[in-house]
Amino acid sequence: MVEGRLPFRYLGVPIKTTRLSATDCKPTIDKVVDRIRGLGARKLSYAGRLILVKAVLKTLLQYRATMFILPTGVISRIESICRNFLWDGGADYIRSPLVSWDKACKPWDEGWLGLKNDIQWNKAAVGKLVWLLASKPDHMWVRWVNHTYIKGKDWLTYEPPTSTSWYWRRICRVKNLFKEAYNQNMWTTQHNKEYTIAKGYDFIRDKGLKVNWHNLVWNKWSIPKHSFISWVYQHKNMNTMEKLHNLSISEEYTCRICRNETETIEHLFFDCPYNRKVVVIEGDWLGLPLPYQDLMEWRLRITGSKMKQGIINATINACLYHIWNQRNRSRIELSLLRLT
Incomplete structure (x- = not known):
């Protein structure tokens, strides 16, 4: 040794x-x-x-x-x-x-x-020490902390002296984030089950409104790269020529496929004459009522078995992906032609 x-x-x-x-x-x-x-x-x-x-x-x-x-x-x-x-x-x-x-x-x-969010995940991990102090009095580390710092005081109302170590003060600061989740020293948010880092993270994270379309975009029937482009489409964050022009990144703003109209998301996927042929063929095969610019609203009304719904959503995701992919190819080809 x-x-x-x-x-x-x-x-x-x-x-x-x-x-x-x-x-x-x-x-x-x-x-x-x-x-x-x-x-x-x-x-x-x-x-x-x-x-x-x-x-x-x-x-x-x-x-x-x-x-x-x-x-x-x-x-x-x-x-x-x-x-x-x-x-x-x-x-x-x-x-x-x-x-x-x-x-x-x-x-x-x-x-x-x-x-x-890893900053909040780190706090949730420290929250496990808070839970140990609240619920595991026979744990060796808990007994040592009680003897050295807490000394018989109520843990959830305890405030550390400024002379204590930095680590201990940070643990006590994290404890204040979880106070509302305890009832008589027990973690109560999940039917009195034991604390986990995942539960702690979900408790302190900033929660937003749930959406009703995430399963339509992210599902086992769709190829992940198709789902990702469908997700970008849903948030209307695609770098169309109109967007690049407004950001002063590009002088051009016309559609890279038809080269006639302003390239907006609506034009690219529904109004461009070349892409509209693809959309019409797909719509006939799936039974989509045309025109269907409000695509997500239509998808939410799909009925039938889970397999049928999955195949329809996977087909729509694939169509969005390939239209966007062809647009990018056309943009590159047009740039190469201008260079030559």
């Missing part, structure tokens, strides 16, 4: 007696950036990068967020890397996002991308 010294690393995380600094967390940031470089993500669709953000990049941070109180600046830096990776495939800010990151970090059923 060799006598060691603090700080040291265990299972990839730093172990020290003081709070973590940005320098201590730099290896985590470097690891996230290295993962991005090894993924070759610029060739992936938005949906492919979204899956990688959830399954790879976010887990690197959340693994550490469940064990430590991380510096807010470090969490914000990693979230900005995830944002840049999602919208452009790299770690640096180059392309403006289609939606703000705060909106992207909201659930599917509220109309967004189902990502987690």
